[in-house]
Amino acid sequence: MTVSFNKEFLKKSQSLIALFLLCLVLSLLSDKFLTGTNLWNVLRQISVNVCISVGMTLVVLMAGIDLSVGSVLGLTAALSAGLLKNGLGFESLDLFVGFTVLGGVLVAMLVGLFLGFLNGWFITKFSIPPFVATLAMLTIARGLTMLYTQGMPISNLGSSFEFIGSGWFLGIPVPVWISAFFVLIVLFLSKKTTFGRYIYAIGGNEKAAFLSGININRVKLIVYGIAGMMASVAGILVTSRLNSAQPNAGASYELDSIAAVVIGGTSLSGGVGSVTGTVIGAAIIGVLNNGLVLLNVSPFWQQVVKGLVILVAVIIDKINQKKD
Amino acid sequence: MNKIYRYIIAAVLVLFLGYKSIYFKKLSEVKQLDKSGFDYDAYADTLYNKGILSEDMGVGLDELMFMIQTKPDSAFSIYGNRLGIGNSAYFMVKGNGRISAVQDGSLKILTEKGESVTLDSKYIFGNDLRDASRLVKLTDFKTNAEFNKVSEALNTLVREKVIAPTVQRLREGDKISFMGALKLNRKHLSDIEFMIIPAQITLQ
Numbered sequence: 001m002t003v004s005f006n007k008e009f010l011k012k013s014q015s016l017i018a019l020f021l022l023c024l025v026l027s028l029l030s031d032k033f034l035t036g037t038n039l040w041n042v043l044r045q046i047s048v049n050v051c052i053s054v055g056m057t058l059v060v061l062m063a064g065i066d067l068s069v070g071s072v073l074g075l076t077a078a079l080s081a082g083l084l085k086n087g088l089g090f091e092s093l094d095l096f097v098g099f100t101v102l103g104g105v106l107v108a109m110l111v112g113l114f115l116g117f118l119n120g121w122f123i124t125k126f127s128i129p130p131f132v133a134t135l136a137m138l139t140i141a142r143g144l145t146m147l148y149t150q151g152m153p154i155s156n157l158g159s160s161f162e163f164i165g166s167g168w169f170l171g172i173p174v175p176v177w178i179s180a181f182f183v184l185i186v187l188f189l190s191k192k193t194t195f196g197r198y199i200y201a202i203g204g205n206e207k208a209a210f211l212s213g214i215n216i217n218r219v220k221l222i223v224y225g226i227a228g229m230m231a232s233v234a235g236i237l238v239t240s241r242l243n244s245a246q247p248n249a250g251a252s253y254e255l256d257s258i259a260a261v262v263i264g265g266t267s268l269s270g271g272v273g274s275v276t277g278t279v280i281g282a283a284i285i286g287v288l289n290n291g292l293v294l295l296n297v298s299p300f301w302q303q304v305v306k307g308l309v310i311l312v313a314v315i316i317d318k319i320n321q322k323k324d
Numbered sequence: 325m326n327k328i329y330r331y332i333i334a335a336v337l338v339l340f341l342g343y344k345s346i347y348f349k350k351l352s353e354v355k356q357l358d359k360s361g362f363d364y365d366a367y368a369d370t371l372y373n374k375g376i377l378s379e380d381m382g383v384g385l386d387e388l389m390f391m392i393q394t395k396p397d398s399a400f401s402i403y404g405n406r407l408g409i410g411n412s413a414y415f416m417v418k419g420n421g422r423i424s425a426v427q428d429g430s431l432k433i434l435t436e437k438g439e440s441v442t443l444d445s446k447y448i449f450g451n452d453l454r455d456a457s458r459l460v461k462l463t464d465f466k467t468n469a470e471f472n473k474v475s476e477a478l479n480t481l482v483r484e485k486v487i488a489p490t491v492q493r494l495r496e497g498d499k500i501s502f503m504g505a506l507k508l509n510r511k512h513l514s515d516i517e518f519m520i521i522p523a524q525i526t527l528q
Contacts, residue, residue, distance in 0.1 A: 089351050096351040103345030153449070155476065156469050 014316065015264055015280040022284060026291040033294055040173055044241070046286035047175035048234045050279055052253060053260040054186040055116075055230030057278040058223045060261050061190070061203045063270025064123070064130040066224065069231040069257055071141035072115050073250030077235030078145050080108035081154040081245030084161060101160045108232045115141060116228020120221035138254070145247055155244035165241030175237045182233060186226070187275045199223060203270025259306065260285055263313040267321065284309070362470070368477035372486075375459045376416070376523050382503050385419035385518075386437055392513055400510060405458045407451075411510040414456035417520065418503040420528070423496050431494065431525075433502065441518040443502055443525065445491045448483040451475045452521040456505035482523055490525045499528045 026033045052069050059066045084104035088097040115137065122133040167174040190196040198219045201209040210216050239245045264281030266273025288309065292302045383403045391399040400406065404413030421433035421441060429446025454460050454475040465471040494500065504522035
């Protein structure tokens with residue numbers, strides 16, 4: 001009884017144990033790792049990936065994938081920055097519509113939600129595989145970003161906007177508060193609501209879920225919408241931290257996000273996983289990135305190491321599946 | 325009944341968020357207001373035409389390189405502009421050469437002394453030109469944002485009104501003279517990559 005409990009506990013906590021061991025090793029190898037400044041910095045950096053990854057978790061739980069999150073991040077960030085800085089001018093009406101920080105953030109979130117819905121609509125309406133539909137959106141959104149920004153950054157967005165990404169509240173960086181807020185919402189959604197159970201059911205066995213009366217298309221539409229919106233929140237964090245929207249912002253962020261989800265124990269075949277696991281996965285990637293930089297490891301080797309970590313996580317996932 | 329309340333609450337929330345999100349003004353007033361503040365475009369225009377294009381601006385690339393090899397400390401203190409505590413400094417350099425290639429908006433130049441130089445004529449961003457000019461000081465402005473707006477205005481002027489029209493006319497083999505910002509790192513002088521942000525390119 002005790003042995004099986006311990007095994008179950010170890011299996012469930014393997015990501016957390018990996019994170020703990022990683023922190024332990026890095027604190028031994030670098031005296032800068034465990035300093036307050038560095039740890040806050042790591043948390044600030046992780047916040048962006050956490051925001052994208054919690055949305056991605058819901059998608060992967062449904063046995064889907066969203067490759068467009070990085071590009072959606074870039075487009076929504078550019079749009080909000082552009083509106084915040086330049087507003088909208090209508091010459092013929094002699095009308096200027098200005099946007100406050102709240103306005104810029106809301107527009108970004110609505111556009112992210114819309115692009116996510118579009119992903120979901122293509123997937124459900126035309127039965128396009130998620131990989132292909134979101135890959136198309138990746139290219140479209142990046143192209144639109146380049147068109148909107150003309151390939152140039154939109155900078156100097158004001159100190160109020162900068163506060164979102166660089167400010168502190170009650171001694172904790174604002175991005176950490178924001179990502180924690182969204183993590184709690186998605187956690188509640190996935191664990192405590194019927195909608196959350198539908199997501200797991202679809203990922204576990206889509207046909208069975210359909211036969212039991214779940215409106216699969218509606219759930220998919222909403223989940224992809226949430227993933228798009230979470231990408232836009234991450235976009236706001238990145239843009240406000242730099243006080244500048246870069247046209248290539250978010251490029252390849254989808255890979256870090258998928259990595260966080262997989263490392264956090266969510267199965268790519270759907271139905272198994274959790275938001276908390278993803279947060280730990282994002283933390284592992286963030287700590288790993290930070291540690292490799294502190295240890296002066298070449299950026300090329302950093303990519304190799306990250307790739308190997310993802311590979312190990314997937315292998316462990318497969319072994320667990322076989323055992324189950 | 326419950327549904328009606330829900331709709332009312334949703335409508336009030338949307339109106340409240342809308343009220344806090346956007347504001348309306350007359351476009352003509354906004355344009356007027358923009359002009360009444362500090363005119364960065366005019367400042368950049370003066371900085372460029374009366375400062376950067378003045379005769380004594382810039383050091384010959386060959387002369388600078390000779391000095392870097394023989395007296396690097398003097399080269400950095402006389403011609404360089406170092407901001408902050410880093411090892412990098414910006415230099416306004418000028419030279420002549422022939423275009424050996426036009427690649428993705430940048431010009432590869434072979435100077436008369438056989439040095440290979442790249443003029444990054446497409447991506448004129450950052451503070452390189454402002455800092456290489458050594459004419460603008462941070463203390464002249466209240467905030468970093470204002471200081472950076474000078475760069476933004478100067479870069480826009482040089483990129484759109486000076487360099488872009490010139491580069492369109494240039495072809496491989498053309499002989500040109502150039503002036504631009506070069507960033508050098510005091511710790512890495514043995515293997516210098518001559519990547520210059522151009523301030524002026526003239527077809528000879």
